[in-house]
Amino acid sequence: MLRDFSVQTLFMGVLTAFVGFASSFAVVLHGLTGVSASEVQAASGLMALSISMGACAIVLSLATRLPVSIAWPGAALLAGSGAVEGGFSAAVGAFLLCGLLIVAAGLWKPLARMVSSIPSALANAMLAGVLIGLCFAPVKAIAFNPLFGLPIVLAWAVVGRVNRLYAVPAALLAFVLVIALGIDMPDDALGELSSALVPRLELIPPVFNTAAAVSIALPLFIVTMASQNIPGIAVLKVNHFQPNPGPLFATTGLFSLLSAPFGGHAVNLAAITAAMCAGTDAHPDCGRRYWSAINAGITYIAFGLLAGVVTAFVGLAPPVLIEAVAGLALIGAFSSSAMAAFTDDTREAAAITFLVTASGVSFAGVSGAFWGLIAGGLMLALARFARRKA
Template sequence: MTSRTIGQPIAAGLVTAFVGFASSFAVVLKGLSAVGATDSQAASGLMALSIAMGIAGIVLSVGLRMPVSVAWSTPGAALLAATGATPGGFPAAVGAFLVVGALLVVAGLFRPFARLVAAIPGSLANAMLAGVLFGLCLKPIGALIAAPVGASLIVLAWLVVSRWKRIYATPVAALVAALVIAGSGRVAGLDLMVVSPRPELVWPTFSLGALVGIAAPLFIVTMASQNIPGLAVMGAYGYRPDPGRLVWTTGAFSLASAPFGGHAVNLSSIVAALCASPDASPDPAKRWIAAVTAGATYIVFGLLAGLVTAFAAGAPILVEAVAGLALLGPFGSALHNALADSQEREAALVTFLVTSSGVTIFNVGGAFWGLVAGGAVLVLTRAGASLSPRQAP
């Protein structure tokens, strides 16, 4: 291959990695911190996820000669942020992460299990996701009140760039946030130990509250909002790999990253089109190069996780504002899909409201109870619909 034929997919891969990382790293840091991670543990988790998804993308893309884009679970990180601290602290959350990785492996190897997950009504899965994202999408408003100058610059940059090309809006907002934080002097005096990678091994513990409140909804969100749409994106561009192989491979890398604080690795559904579309290369047989380039770049970004986390710690409220802006699109899409079916709308609304309420019962978070409540309403709705014709005169 000439430099001209590989230059385009390499450029596409670099853009994919930058957009994928910059648009959601703030969500990941917020999620890990919410479930009890210290700054150093959050940096370790960010590094582990970046390296795991980079290697996974390279392995799958080279092995299949297809543009397989792998990412961390952004909706899953948002779920962690909404769930908050759980009994047992971060070790219990890490135990839940390990269970999620194991479930992903099982879903990939055992097809009936994957079909069972896919049987969860899309309206309820999307309503749960919308409920999880709702609180984070309010963060830019809080930032405008608490830090009006810095937040205004971030929101303005996001609005201006989104009018030009939406996919670059959040990375530009993240860059503006970094400049604002750097200008504030809050990250002055960084030393090499902070910037360099510092993996931290967390010994997991297992509790019923974490398994039901974190592992179960995290697994469902990852499958419904990442893996299934990721496969659909690849199919839209003519790539039809064995779904089981992709799911169990990402599950295996999730297991590898979990002890270091990584919550889940999965197929990308947000930036996958950047590698799979003709923009990556006119030749479909060469687009795998873009995914490999993105994977290698993710590994480099992972090695800078300490620096990224140090900046984020300088002004958390501005980082949360960036995270909220990044999630506006997924929130709108999830809410629209949740309410699209009029026959399931009431159940979806119940799921959304219970999830977004943040209610915790028996140490189990609102995402699980939202699915339970919405599922109960849906069962009653369908039962009533099936009985009504018989009761008609």
């Protein structure tokens, strides 16, 4: 096993973890605070997720000898869901329920097939509707203060023309420089950052209610399976690996259950960063590429232990600036989900799903993401019924 290790897989693993963490931790923090998490709870959730992702990647890659990359799903969906009755404790209850559903999907094939049967156009339209609000954040940041917002956007745009992988890290670096050079630090800022160096997980007692289950758990489960787990399997197959999906899904669900009590919403098979670990750049010998995922897992755990410092530093800036970084990180996901949603035969149903979701309107305490999926599904069923009658 150790003889399969190489410097190339070490480099790719560290790069994968850096890109995965730097490009999306802002989205995770914004999503957790969007469902009423405090700064301490958000830091705990970020730490729990990073450690869970890393441990899951290490366990699965060692067990299967496949480059199984792990990511965190649906954080932007949390920001779109908004606060629910019961506060963050209710959100934690929904995270636990989502983890149970993922385990069930891995162990019980009919449930996995049921999720797979949801039209991808509607799932993508729901995701696009959730993401669009956050994608406005870079524009709002420039309007808030051009001297703060423009450097972040310009760094993303210029570096992205050279290498898309480094676009969001460049925006994150610009964000750090804006905070360091342009914002007056409180007198006790250094003390807060120093105290945050000590890793601390916050145990959050869960509360279970219907509103959180329907607004958070169900949409999060659908997005996790349809937009991450299933594409993650496809990425492995494209790179000539033959994974057994059921055990992989069930294991990610188990690690989701372990992170949920500490504020982590879920972990899943990676889709985008999976291509980095599974491709030829990780190693010419496909039998040794699993070490790239193991190295990525070790690096994720190291990043997780620094989550408190990351969260405390981000908290020094106006919220709109970190939202801008998160929005820039999600533009690619928004564009790809929007393009996949508006296909010819389901365009109208997808549009209904997108508009209801993007409206942000809640009915009966349930967020628009769920109702958007229901409305689009009804429109699609009506269109198909009309075609059959014709």
